[in-house]
Amino acid sequence: MTTSEQTPLTDAAAWARLNAHYEQVKDLHLRELFEQDPTRGETFTASAGDLFVDYSKNRLTAETLEILVDLARERGVAERFEAMVTGEKINTTEGRAVLHTALRAPRGAVVEVDGVDVVPQVHEVLDRMAAFADSVRSGEWVGHTGQRIRTVINIGIGGSDLGPAMAYTALKPFTQREIECRFVSNVDGADIAEATRGLDAATTLFIVSSKTFTTLETLTNATTARDWLVGQLGDESAVAKHFVAVSTNAEAVGGFGIDTANMFGFWDWVGGRYSFDSAIGLSLMVAVGPDGFRELLAGMHEIDEHVRTTPLERNVPVLLGLIGIWYRDFFGAQTHAVLPYSQYLDKLADYLQQLDMESNGKSVTLSGQPVDAPTGPIVWGTPGTNGQHAYYQLIHQGTTMVPADFIGIARPAEDVGEHQDLLMANYFAQPEALAFGKTPEALREEGVAEELVPHRTFEGNRPTNSILLPELTPRTLGQLIATYEHKVFTQGTIWGINSFDQWGVELGKVLAKRIAPELTAGSDADLAHDSSTNALIRRYRSLRGR
Ligand code: F6P
Numbered sequence: 001m002t003t004s005e006q007t008p009l010t011d012a013a014a015w016a017r018l019n020a021h022y023e024q025v026k027d028l029h030l031r032e033l034f035e036q037d038p039t040r041g042e043t044f045t046a047s048a049g050d051l052f053v054d055y056s057k058n059r060l061t062a063e064t065l066e067i068l069v070d071l072a073r074e075r076g077v078a079e080r081f082e083a084m085v086t087g088e089k090i091n092t093t094e095g096r097a098v099l100h101t102a103l104r105a106p107r108g109a110v111v112e113v114d115g116v117d118v119v120p121q122v123h124e125v126l127d128r129m130a131a132f133a134d135s136v137r138s139g140e141w142v143g144h145t146g147q148r149i150r151t152v153i154n155i156g157i158g159g160s161d162l163g164p165a166m167a168y169t170a171l172k173p174f175t176q177r178e179i180e181c182r183f184v185s186n187v188d189g190a191d192i193a194e195a196t197r198g199l200d201a202a203t204t205l206f207i208v209s210s211k212t213f214t215t216l217e218t219l220t221n222a223t224t225a226r227d228w229l230v231g232q233l234g235d236e237s238a239v240a241k242h243f244v245a246v247s248t249n250a251e252a253v254g255g256f257g258i259d260t261a262n263m264f265g266f267w268d269w270v271g272g273r274y275s276f277d278s279a280i281g282l283s284l285m286v287a288v289g290p291d292g293f294r295e296l297l298a299g300m301h302e303i304d305e306h307v308r309t310t311p312l313e314r315n316v317p318v319l320l321g322l323i324g325i326w327y328r329d330f331f332g333a334q335t336h337a338v339l340p341y342s343q344y345l346d347k348l349a350d351y352l353q354q355l356d357m358e359s360n361g362k363s364v365t366l367s368g369q370p371v372d373a374p375t376g377p378i379v380w381g382t383p384g385t386n387g388q389h390a391y392y393q394l395i396h397q398g399t400t401m402v403p404a405d406f407i408g409i410a411r412p413a414e415d416v417g418e419h420q421d422l423l424m425a426n427y428f429a430q431p432e433a434l435a436f437g438k439t440p441e442a443l444r445e446e447g448v449a450e451e452l453v454p455h456r457t458f459e460g461n462r463p464t465n466s467i468l469l470p471e472l473t474p475r476t477l478g479q480l481i482a483t484y485e486h487k488v489f490t491q492g493t494i495w496g497i498n499s500f501d502q503w504g505v506e507l508g509k510v511l512a513k514r515i516a517p518e519l520t521a522g523s524d525a526d527l528a529h530d531s532s533t534n535a536l537i538r539r540y541r542s543l544r545g546r
Contacts, residue, residue: 006365006496010372014071021067022330029461030057030435048316049302049479054466057435058323058403059331068322069312075494077318081307084489087113091271091500092366098500099267100274100485101304104297104478113269121267125279126297129264130290132244133282136205137176137289144238145202153182153195154283155225156209157217158354160246161185163276163481164209164284166351167296170344170477173413175287183283184225187217192224201232201242207283208245211272213252216509222256246279271500273354274485277478292474299478307486317483320405320465321490327403327463329373337395337404338381341427344472345407349381352484359488359499366498375495381405385426396434396458406431407467407480427466434462520546 009015034040034056044056060068072078084090085101102111105119112118135141139148154164165183168175175181182195196204206225210218222243229242244262245253253263264279276284277297285293303317312318327333336356338349360376381387384406395402408427412420437460440453448456469476492499518527518537527534 006367008365008369008372009075009494009496012071012074014067014074017067018064018071018326018330021064025059025061025064026331028059028061030059030463031437031460033059033061034436046314046316046319048306048310048483049299050470050476051316051479051483052468053316053320054468055319055323057431058326058463058465059461060323060326064326065313065319065322068326069318071325071494072312072318072322072490075496077321077490077493078312080493081486081489085111085304085308087111087118087269091498093498093501093503096500097269098271098274099269100271100277101301103270103275103277104301104304104482106301118267118269125264125266126290126294129279129282129285129293132264133285133290133293136286137179141205142241143202143205144233144235144241147200147202149179149205150203151180151182151199152205152207152283152286153184153225154207154209155184155192155218155221156207156246156280157185157215158358159272159275160209160211160215160218160280162273162347162351162354164281166347167276167281167284167477167481168287169347170342170472171284171288171292171296171474172344174289174292174474176289179286181283181287184221185217187220189224192221192228196225196228201229201238204229204242206243208243208253208256208258209247209280209282210245211248211266211270211275211280213245213247213249213256216512219256226257244282246282272502273358276481288474295474296478299473299475300482301478302475303479303482303486317486318490320483320487321494323463323465324377324403324487324491325494327401328375328377331401332374333401333403334374334378335400335402336377336379337402338379338407339384339387339404339430340381340407341384341423342407342409342412342472343383344413346383348407349379351481352381353379355484356488358502358505360492360495360497361504362492362495362497362499365496367496371495371497373495375497376491384430385423388426388430392430395462396437401462403463403465404431404434405465405467407469409469409472411471413472431464431466433458434460434464436460437462519544 040056045054084098087097087099089095089097091098097113102118103122105111107123109119110117136149142148161183168181184191184195208222226239230236239257240259243258245258246264247253248266248268250260254260264282266278270278277300307315307317338352340348356379357376362375363371365371406427408424437458440457443453443456524538527537
């Protein structure tokens with residue numbers, strides 16, 4: 001469906017059916033659903049690549065899924081996916097194609113943008129990245145004083161940081177341990193100061209990652225890093241061996257003083273939050289090696305193919321997207337928790353926050369009309385079991401519905417003693433407790449004192465998806481991330497919004513640019529903001545002795 005053809009979501013026939021159906025099923029309890037259909041736990045499941053997804057503990061019936069799939073059909077999810085992967089300019093507000101899927105297309109595939117096949121360009125950059133990564137990993141690439149690199153610091157923010165940082169943590173067991181990667185993003189000077197503390201500049205390599213190469217945080221951190229390096233090595237020419245760049249903006253890279261021979265490019269058809277499998281993943285490739293990186297790409301490609309070729313009823317990212325819509329738009333759930341039972345996935349929720357919230361945090365449709373249903377949820381989460389001892393109380397007994405994805409790994413890299421079975425016992429127990437709860441009758445049977453019964457009752461009926469991976473490897477991580485990418489795509493398509501722009505981050509940037517000089521110079525009388533902002537700036541100046 002093209003932008004001009006798009007009709008309001010609430011006019012969709014399936015939408016009206018969902019509204020009516022919701023009234024019939026909204027009070028059904030998961031206890032009843034499982035009682036009615038003893039095979040539910042086996043049939044409400046699907047697989048994509050190595051990912052197994054059990055969506056049986058959701059407040060829906062086979063009919064709910066049928067209507068949701070009809071909604072996906074009516075809103076043209078499959079057609080728009082095809083339009084995206086074949087290079088149509090579906091990012092209409094920026095006039096761009098959206099082709100992160102081309103980043104993992106195999107050599108020889110053809111994907112055209114404006115009549116040009118982009119796949120050879122993708123592989124040309126991948127090959128250059130591989131040669132560079134190999135030379136750093138082998139010690140062939142040496143710094144200004146002839147020493148090999150021991151620390152790689154990626155400087156970037158948002159999509160130029162979160163992906164490689166998340167994947168580096170996730171894939172630690174696959175990294176070359178003699179080289180450590182660090183990630184600097186925040187313009188807070190503490191970030192770069194702590195990342196460089198105690199390091200020897202002679203063995204440190206900076207990768208400045210910025211699609212635009214105009215981002216204030218990244219350029220400020222890169223400048224500070226360059227000063228630190230030149231300060232230690234005492235020679236401006238040292239920059240050449242200690243700084244490389246990843247960007248679409250060769251001119252600005254050259255202007256910063258990085259030799260464009262040491263620049264790795266990508267393209268305007270790769271959105272920042274969809275870019276960690278582009279050259280933005282260079283630090284990750286140094287860490288896991290070119291083969292590991294290619295495995296990650298292969299895993300992502302498997303899911304791209306899954307989405308393209310699997311009927312919607314069994315299409316994992318589509319199903320996850322539809323289930324999310326069911327809760328967001330019909331049950332009014334405002335948040336979605338991602339709860340990986342793997343310490344290696346510590347940064348997954350941070351990554352998914354940008355992927356999902358920057359994509360679907362929109363309130364107008366592609367045609368500029370106000371949306372007629374709530375869009376993207378607030379995405380959050382931390383690894384289990386830590387959250388169990390912090391915020392799970394609210395998920396179990398609070399007044400807010402928190403749909404959650406539980407992600408488990410069967411065979412962990414660090415299979416230490418009893419740890420894994422204890423971890424996974426919790427991974428299985430929490431969704432069970434959330435779904436089935438504990439009734440007052442059961443408590444009374446156990447002899448719980450009557451005055452404690454209301455406090456100890458678990459209502460249950462709290463929805464979850466259980467996602468199970470055999471192992472966490474570059475390939476399965478790629479599958480997991482591509483699954484979430486296409487879940488976000490599915491939802492954005494159904495809502496009829498542009499998941500690929502992010503105008504909402506602009507205003508704050510513009511105002512910060514205006515305020516920055518006011519913090520150091522000018523008189524209080526010159527401040528022309530609202531009274532609150534003026535007073536806060538005055539107080540800050542005074543606290544800084546200005
Ligand atoms: O502020 C939003 C944003 O544009 C993100 O979309 C992007 O990932 C990030 O800033 C960093 O941008 P760049 O890679 O151009 O430095």
